[in-house]
């Protein structure tokens with residue numbers, strides 16, 4: 113009699129179903145309930161919400177750890193704490209992985225890392241975005257240096273994929289130590305608000321022991337802190353469902369890879385639509401602040417604008433919209449915050465956004481109203497020279513269509529940093545309210561006429577007179593337009609129309625760069 117007789121197919125299928133049931137339970141019912149108790153969804157529930165119904169396909173379903181140390185040989189789980197695969201989101205192919213906190217705290221060991229890497233390899237080959245849903249205790253302690261090696265492999269894939277396919281992370285749990293760096297290497301980080309979600313390099317306990325600073329988990333690494341102070345987080349989600357909704361909305365503006373155009377949508381908003389409210393939104397008095405987002409909402413199709421980094425460095429506004437159905441990336445100074453001056457954070461924010469758009473064939477629109485870079489020791493000591501240079505680098509490097517509209521002030525280095533002709537802007541327009549000069553009137557006059565003002569009988573009178581002369585010359589767009597620096601001075605209401613027509617003309621733009629390994633952007 114044979115020692116082993118292969119069972120019939122119906123029995124094999126029955127066994128498979130039992131095993132699959134086990135796979136789907138992850139760390140078990142009790143742990144899933146515990147996860148729910150914290151207000152969190154399980155990894156499978158998250159993937160179900162993310163993908164179009166019934167479209168998800170799993171890879172390496174049964175893979176599990178090879179480690180045996182610390183009882184892992186008796187405590188192994190199919191899937192190894194991460195679910196990876198592909199499916200459809202709004203009909204488009206997307207890869208995703210979701211860490212399963214119910215299995216060994218979602219910790220990352222060798223096999224767990226391999227699954228993420230495999231998903232990335234396939235995604236890069238077929239040119240599809242990757243969404244990572246992170247919920248993990250970090251490197252799996254039992255697997256020692258193999259876990260760290262695993263992280264290295266994931267980081268490497270993040271970098272290999274950068275600029276090839278869009279990468280989005282949903283921060284749906286804790287992330288501590290080096291585990292924070294995969295999310296940081298992706299293009300966009302969406303973080304959920306609440307006590308169960310936090311990320312930091314060093315947690316509150318070690319912070320207290322090492323430097324004596326007492327801080328809560330949320331104050332150190334909650335969603336609000338990272339969205340307002342560190343700039344690590346691009347979007348704050350109110351809850352898990354909101355995070356999924358933001359992900360889908362973001363994807364709707366992005367091509368699947370760097371060889372594709374971003375998705376066109378017939379929005380029904382006429383390209384030539386006059387922006388009647390433009391004039392009243394932007395005060396001609398250049399010191400009066402206003403919120404540039406009001407203008408953006410009126411320019412883009414159907415007022416739909418997805419703002420990136422909404423709560424960080426608000427003196428510059430960046431985000432995605434459509435004009436005549438085509439996706440654009442908008443970079444705009446916002447005088448409602450610090451008068452629209454550019455500081456270190458604003459420069460970092462803008463430069464990163466510009467480079468993303470350029471990598472993924474998204475045309476760039478600049479709306480300019482800035483008095484310059486922020487002065488003072490704080491900014492100089494922190495390196496505004498180094499950081500400010502990033503905008504110059506990013507706009508110069510970008511080969512996508514670039515259209516600039518100067519709506520009000522455009523001074524000094526910041527004028528250049530917002531994209532001008534010599535930096536490679538394809539079209540530059542100005543409103544009649546534009547002021548374009550090396551520096552603001554009073555500063556300029558005090559430098560040009562220092563001696564005359566000092567020796568004048570009435571210095572105040574002379575100062576006023578010289579300021580008036582300077583303003584007459586430069587506090588308008590015509591001096592620059594006469595020199596050929598502006599393509600046209602336009603009525604505010606025509607802003608959308610000129611952008612739409614410019615984009616249409618630039619649709620087949622080709623611009624090449626010298627071959628090189630990579631540039632050296634000032635970091």
Ligand code: HXC
Nearest residue numbers: 216217219248249250251252253254263286288289290291
């Ligand atoms: C192995 C881990 C684990 C880890 C959690 N678990 N983190 N197992 N390796 N890193 C397990 C726990 O033992 C527990 O198992 C289960 O996951 C749930 O964990 P709890 O502690 O009960 O959950 P909670 O109270 O919600 O706390 C979550 C946590 C905590 C804050 C994340 O687990 C924690 O501090 N973990 C360690 C974090 C850490 O130091 N990670 C290494 C970071 S350094 P049972 O069986 O009881 O359910 C790092 C380096 C990366 O990641 C380097 C890249 C270069």
